[in-house]
Amino acid sequence: MMKQIAQYEGRLLNHVETLYRPGERDLAIELVEALGCTVTDTGFKGDGVDTFLAVHPNRDDQNAQNNVFYMSQIRPEQMAIEERLRRFSVEDDGFAADLERYRHAARTKPFGVPHFSLRYRSGQEVRDVADRIHASLKTKLESRLNMRIFAPGDEDAAVGNLVQGFLYQDVVVSGSFLMGQLIELQTLP
Numbered sequence: 001m002m003k004q005i006a007q008y009e010g011r012l013l014n015h016v017e018t019l020y021r022p023g024e025r026d027l028a029i030e031l032v033e034a035l036g037c038t039v040t041d042t043g044f045k046g047d048g049v050d051t052f053l054a055v056h057p058n059r060d061d062q063n064a065q066n067n068v069f070y071m072s073q074i075r076p077e078q079m080a081i082e083e084r085l086r087r088f089s090v091e092d093d094g095f096a097a098d099l100e101r102y103r104h105a106a107r108t109k110p111f112g113v114p115h116f117s118l119r120y121r122s123g124q125e126v127r128d129v130a131d132r133i134h135a136s137l138k139t140k141l142e143s144r145l146n147m148r149i150f151a152p153g154d155e156d157a158a159v160g161n162l163v164q165g166f167l168y169q170d171v172v173v174s175g176s177f178l179m180g181q182l183i184e185l186q187t188l189p
């Protein structure tokens with residue numbers, strides 16, 4: 001029998017808390033399902049308008065507390081800041097240019113840009129995810145989404161024996177929607 005995460009009793013990295021924008025719950029689900037994850041509803045609402053969704057990287061082990069990230073709708077307090085920054089980015093050319101420089105870095109040299117990472121069993125699985133995302137979400141999201149794959153032998157690959165996919169998007173974020181969120185797709189070494 002395959003080991004379940006609940007059997008591991010040591011300390012571990014527990015979960016990541018992420019958000020989606022109002023009206024984008026279904027889009028967030030579509031994105032993480034394209035990543036090969038399975039979504040369950042925790043039923044927990046907290047102070048939010050909707051329930052927290054649990055996203056499981058391993059469909060055969062849907063532990064609600066571990067090896068999971070949560071998605072819920074952005075709260076008004078953060079929305080106010082995001083909206084103020086968005087307006088600022090439209091009005092201030094210097095800020096707009098800084099933002100574009102950051103987004104360019106996230107798309108092209110993501111190694112120092114904040115992210116979390118999902119593990120896949122092979123480089124082929126990572127490539128399959130990339131194909132799935134290009135076939136569906138890329139058309140819908142256009143510049144809101146970018147997928148880059150670094151493979152062994154690539155000039156700018158960071159780690160020689162790994163395939164690393166970097167998905168940069170602003171549908172599911174654990175920080176600022178304006179700055180977007182990078183999600184890494186990493187193979188076993």
Ligand SMILES: [Fe+2]
Pocket residue numbers: 115117184
């Ligand atoms: Fe990484």
